[in-house]
Amino acid sequence: DIVMTQSPDSLTVSLGERATINCKSSQNLLYSADNKNYLAWYQEKPGQPPNLLIYWASTRESGVPDRFTGSGSGTDFTLTISSLQAEDVAVYYCQQYYSVPYTFGQGTKLEIK
Amino acid sequence: QVQLVESGGGVVQPGRSLRLSCVASGFTFSIYGMHWVRQAPGKGLEWVAVISPDGRDKYYSDSVKGRFTISRDNSMNTLYLQMNSLRAEDRAVYYCAKGPLSGSYCQAWGQGTQVTVSS
Numbered sequence: 725d726i727v728m729t730q731s732p733d734s735l736t737v738s739l740g741e742r743a744t745i746n747c748k749s750s751q752n753l754l755y756s757a758d759n760k761n762y763l764a765w766y767q768e769k770p771g772q773p774p775n776l777l778i779y780w781a782s783t784r785e786s787g788v789p790d791r792f793t794g795s796g797s798g799t800d801f802t803l804t805i806s807s808l809q810a811e812d813v814a815v816y817y818c819q820q821y822y823s824v825p826y827t828f829g830q831g832t833k834l835e836i837k
Numbered sequence: 838q839v840q841l842v843e844s845g846g847g848v849v850q851p852g853r854s855l856r857l858s859c860v861a862s863g864f865t866f867s868i869y870g871m872h873w874v875r876q877a878p879g880k881g882l883e884w885v886a887v888i889s890p891d892g893r894d895k896y897y898s899d900s901v902k903g904r905f906t907i908s909r910d911n912s913m914n915t916l917y918l919q920m921n922s923l924r925a926e927d928r929a930v931y932y933c934a935k936g937p938l939s940g941s942y943c944q945a946w947g948q949g950t951q952v953t954v955s956s
Contacts, residue, residue, distance in 0.1 A: 725899070764942035766882070773932055773946040774874075774882060780940070817882055821941040824887065824896040826872075831881040 726751045726820050730829035738837045743805040745832045747796075747818035753781075754798050755822065762822035765794055765803045768831075769814045777816075778803065810836060839863045839945040841933050846950030849923055859916040859933030859947055867891075867911035870936035872943050873918050875929035875952075885931070886918065887941060901927075923954045 727750040737743040753762045761781035766774040776785045778794035781801055791806040805812055813836055818829040845857040859871070873885040886897045886907040895907050906919040916933050930951050934943035 760940075762940065766943070768882075773948055774943070775946070776942065776944055779937070779942045779944075785944075815881075819882075819884070819942065825898045826884045826887065826941060828882045828884060 725825055726753075726823060726827050728818055728820055728827050728829040730816075730818060730832050732832060733830070734833040734835065736835045736837045737805075737808045739810065740807050743808050743812070743834055745803045745816050745818075745834070747801040747803070747829050749799045749801075749820055749822075751822070752798050753801075753820050753822045761797050761801070762820055763794075763796070763801050764819045764821060765792075766817045766819065767812075767814045768817065774817065805834075808834075808836070839935060841935060841945060841947030843931065843933050843947045843950040846931065846952045848953045848955060850956050851924060851954055853923055854919070854921045855923060855952060857918040857920065857931055857933075857950060857952070859918075861914045861916065861933075861935070864935065866909075866914040869938070870941060871907075871909060871916045872934040872936060872941075873907060873916075874932045874934055874943060874946075875927075876932070876949075877926070877929040880929075883929070887936070888916070920952070923952075925954050928952060928954050 763781040765778040768774040782794045793804045815831045840862045888907045904922045908917045930949040932949045935945040937944045
């Protein structure tokens with residue numbers, strides 16, 4: 725199974741500042757046949773189901789603010805929130821969908837300083 | 838808009854069975870893969886199973902393989918999860934999620950249904 729490891733486990737950032745969450749996979753997620761990275765990012769706010777933010781490592785889902793950016797390739801990926809807003813307080817998860825079982829990272833809890 | 842409504846959760850004794858349902862609306866159910874994902878209390882997300890649009894291909898996490906069965910009824914726009922031989926560690930909120938046309942991430946999620954396994 726592919727193991728997904730996020731860092732840090734928790735993060736405290738001031739309003740308006742940049743937040744960066746890292747995700748590392750134990751195997752390459754770049755599929756050579758289509759040159760796509762099979763990696764997604766989700767946001768989970770308290771009391772709500774998860775919400776898709778990013779897929780194919782860097783494609784923003786419709787309706788997601790452009791302050792959310794996904795980057796990386798192969799085994800190392802990053803979710804960046806360029807200017808933190810109060811509503812961004814949540815737990816963030818990466819997930820690989822390269823091969824079953826489609827594993828998630830352990831989550832990163834983002835809080836406001 | 839996409840709506841996914843789970844039901845069937847509850848309290849069940851260890852070793853017993855439970856069937857979850859997820860009724861879909863707002864999209865053409867029969868052309869999308871569907872997932873079950875769970876979240877134990879205070880824990881992260883755990884992918885459970887996926888089924889292809891026609892129901893022929895099914896894949897499971899190691900933790901539920903041989904005990905859980907994912908299925909679908911495209912005529913009823915409904916996804917199922919049959920859970921047998923339930924264990925205390927199966928206690929979680931179970932979400933159904935819609936896949937995209939290409940790829941297998943979870944594009945849209947239901948609100949979840951709670952499963953508690955306790956004697």
